[in-house]
Amino acid sequence: MDSDGTQDARGTHATPVPRPAAPPDPPVVPPRPTRAPDSSAFLTWLRTPRPEALPGVWRFGHSPRAVEEPEEIPTRQLLSGALIAFLVGWLIWSLLQNGYLGSWWWIPFDLIVPDSWRGDDSVIGDVGNALVYRGYEVLVAIGIMIGVARLGRWSEVWHRFGAPRFRRRPPAPAAPVPEQDPAEWPQLRAVGAVDAAERLAAEARAGMMRDVDHARLVRAWQSVRSGRHSLATFTGAVLTDGAAACPHPSGARDLPARLAPHDLVTGQVRLGTTADDPRNPYAYRGTGLALGPELLGTSLLAIGPAGSGKTGTVVRPLAESLCLHALAGRAAVVVVGAAGTGLGPADAYDVVVRIGNPESVYDLDLYGGTTDPDEAAAVLAEALAGDLADPHPGSDGRRATTVLAQLLGPFRAVHGRFPSVPELRQLLDGAPGPLAALRTALEGSGQESLLRELDARERQMAQPGDVGGVLADRVALLDRPAFAGFFDTSGQSRPFSLKALDHPVRVRIDLPARGHADASRMLTRLVLAQFTASVAVREDRSLFACLILDDATGAVTPEAVRGIQRLRSGNAGAVLTLRSLDDAPRPLRGPLLGAAGCRMALSGITPWDGQDFAEVWGKEWTEARDVTDRQIIAETPAGKAVHMVRRVITGKAPTARAVTVRQVERERWSASELAHAVPPGHAVLSLTDVRGEHAPPLLVDLRG
Template sequence: MDSDGTQDARRAQANPVPRPAGPPEPPAVPPRPSVPPRPDGSAFLTWLRTPRPEAAPGVWRFGYRPRPDEEPEVIPGRQLISGALIAFLVGWLIWSLLQNGYLGTWWWIPFDLIVPDSWRGGDSRIGQVGNVVVYQGYQVLVALAIMVAAGRLGRWGEVWRRFVAPRFRRPRPRQTAPAPADDPAAWNQLRAAGAVEAAERLARDARAGLMRDVDHARIARAWQGVRSGRHSLASFTSAVLKDGAAACLHPSGERDLPARLARHDLVTGQVRLGTTADDARNPYAYRGTGLALGPDLLGTSLLAVGPAGSGKTGTVVRPLAESLCLQALAGRAAVVVVGAAGAMLGPADAYDVVVRIGNPESVHDLDLYGGTTDPDEVAAILAEALVGDLADPHPGSDSRRSTTVLAQLLGPFRAVHGRFPSVPELRGLLDGAPGPMGELRTALQQAGQDSLLRELDARERQTGRPGDVSGVLADRVALLDRPAFAGFFDTSGQSRPFSLKALDHPVRVRIDLPERGHADASRMLARLVLAQFTASVAVREDRSLFACLILDDATGVVTPEAVRGIQRLRSAHAGAVLTLRTLDDVPRPLRGPLLGATGCRVALSGLTPWDGQDFAEVWGKEWTEARDVTDRQIIAETPAGKAVHMLRRVITGKAPTARAVTVRQVERERWSASELAHAVPPGHAVLSLTNVKGEHAPPLLVDLRD
């Protein structure tokens, strides 16, 4: 959609370069004022009124025309034309034989039954005329019968539809204006509820070109709030009458993104990723249709695997992030995008909060404790971030001991200071240094916290014993206690930390991780954000807002607890998007559970056979019909037979054969590991989809460049 001028003004230069001094120029004659073009909303109305029929999961519904489930039998053009010509010649031959009497006179029996006896051989003029008329009419009737039979045998109708009719067909104008009762631009649901004036104002703005797709989606979302009782009808009506299409704005005041790279349809919430290839391995109903994703599919989470340069960020992550940012502006989603600094995840103006960890120019900070005040919850999340990748993916791991160690320190510290410790303070407590531990004990004794003193005593007794994980935790915290992160993770209230507790609101967040020189710290922070996200969305009061976390690189992030958290996202109206260069970045025991926890799986081109084997196993097998065809050439022994065979060779281009066909049902892999590794063209991907209702699409070969 075109901008309304606010974004253009933002790009204007504040201090233009001054021109050199010179003699004053004569005043130019001002141009005659031209009449500004009248704004027109026809493009928006056409977009809004385009049909969006129900379709299978993943189908781009904008202007979609359903196709049959099975592919119709298509006769080759050469065979079709030759068959039609032969049928015509056979019909002409039969008619000639009938006319010349070579086939007898039996076909005149119906004529004898029709003509009265008084007309035969009579001299009356009426009898002669009637006899001629009936005679000619009977001949025409017989000719038509022969023509119809020849046309059916020669498929003349198919020849007309495929080769003749397209040359005379004129493009019919698309019927974009539905009946008034179904016109989405008329806002009939508002009229039915009594908000007639608000509906009229919105309809006028739409016709005048003042409404965009984001405006329509945002106001429709606000109307849903009125119907659910979250907002009053009076406040909604007054806002619409005052601001029109600009009513119910996002807190940022933005009505669109600075730029769009993908095709979006905010009526259905879909973003188009590509086109399903016209390939025999794809179901016929999907071939040639657009492939799109929306919250109904992202609610089951998505995993994309492909090597560097296969298009994970540009063709999958960037369009999804853009779509969710648009839906956040419409008040329907909250999105958190996590990636390396410098990744192509959209401009900073497309987000409300941009956290650049390790960059001193960052306006916002990241809350290390996720805005939670419960020490036990914080200890579990922090343990997952610090040592989740070191834990054994089987029961009896060190995660519980790490959670216990952190809880023994975080609880007493918060009780004394009213906040959680900073990174240097937490590192000192985990090291068991006498100074920090002694100060904490003294403060607890002065406050009379006897129960928390027992927690501290237990921690001191366990320090240094075999199996104590405090040293490992201290080493991991030391990765964040670096000069590059000195101004981050502040707990004193001097910074502007972002907390994932804000996912109750339609917020757009981008977190840049400092992968260069701090790879281990970046992976640890990614695990922290994922753990905080899964914990925060589970306790939201308003789950009508779709929440999504996008991890541009999930290397080192997948842990047993992360897999369990992803499985719980569907019930919380949330989802996660993870990308990996290879499944080898995931521990072997977790690859199957990870593929099972995500409903949408994407295998991009360039996959290794080992990764392809994992995808082939999770996609399973299907029963297919295998045909074994055996052709045996027929040898003609008579001259007539040889002539017939020669004619058949001219028509079909093949020698006459006797074909034996054996049909049997076999079970084969939908996509084998070899096909995924070697048969996926560049710029393509094979993906399977599952929506929150349980409907699924089989693995589809998709061209991500279209």
């Protein structure tokens, strides 16, 4: 069994998944652990509990906290109260013993104790009297002690100061029951695949299984459960290859290096720690903050200035996590960023497209791998003119799509391919030679409908405000010497198409680092448009598909926002980062924040960016305490003397404090707090998962 069904989608065998950008190293079997097999790091990791938790909580070894913060008494008040309660109890006992409170406390003794229990005047009687009377006194003393202990909160004093000093080391966890031990593969044993379960369990105990292997085999087992593959095929592969069964098409079983903590059982990657801040809900304070496909499926928008850590603390860990998911057969990821921005080594990807670099092995398909001229025109129009829809009413996306379709259809009918960049530029410019040659070829083939398309294009070219000139100027940005070897349509290069998202593929696209800023923004729009179009028509939607744009400047268009809104239904998501919301058109800022289920404001954003976040996060009811100090006026000479002495000692006039508590509606995070109260290396993050559960804005330390 070479795959789990997600790697060989129907209709894609003619264009197999591209192999790694660099030849993978041969699999290296890890050395046997020096410790006992049952105490190996892998088994400990696998057996660690992962309880259900709130969205965004790092579940690996998580200990759930109370939802509401318990009321904690200050230490000084607690100790003083306990001491005063003890003194009060001692005073009451002394008064009872000395008879200052009368003999009423003996009434229960006279009513309850029968006369026969009281001894006579003999020696034995004296002993009996002492036992009965002293026993009653002990009971009274215990009652007084219980009362003052509750009054003085002695139990809380013990738990806070005494118990930690005598607390023993917790006992080692007992070995899990084989029927419940994930390392024993009980799901395989339950269906009779005992030999396969024994093989995998033995390799896990021997240290020959990685977390990626476990996740990949679990994914393959899910394909068996769904009926995509037979149990015999799966068990045969496991008995033959062990932990290396059902491999990724690249043959890789791990990434060259990892920078962030990952848990492939839950699919999470840890980004930081939720700060112990009063503005965070108590259940989140001090917990790990992690993201997974269930949260990225609603898309993530991160806003922060240059140097705030978007790439290093957000983009790189997420790209690393999704690459691990791809190796496990769970996801397909496309990472787009400027060359040299640190998005991971080339060996961590199957395909690396270095646009503008002559040494690039792969090319980018300008038309998204489609053969339909109308579909290709719609995607290309979004890339060329998507950002011009608002400032240029005559250059909206629909007219641009029509113009491109009028040229792409006839050209493909004649040449069997779409035009290259220079050819497309000439057609859009209306050069008489290429248009005349195209007309002649169409007349010879007898395709009258395509001739009418070409006639309409020539008529529109003669009208003022024709959008063809705008499109030609945009195509000219790609018709440069630096891109001469790219976007080839003649079949001489190895173009990558986002149609490959049916497979667990790892792709990195490097945009020109400098000198071609406009072309880079246009290519970013092109990849985003191709991604949203491709995930909508995928045959296998069990794979999570994610697009990561390290800098989405210029990619936010009306069609892009609508496409991001549709990603959740296709088991896909997008991660977009911006330096500021000013990089998006003003009418689209609200829809963009609404389309992203996860929103992150990093340290250093501007107050006007903070205002947009404050509006989308809304308000909440909170308790406001108003404290008023009122000066006490003494009316008697003695009171005035006491107040004078107190003022001399404390330096303040005697006052009476009045506290008013009321419910008010306030912003969760105000624009000023987001701009000035978020420490460096921190971010405020709100979360929503694909099931609709959400977490309020959380202050997160991305350095933890």
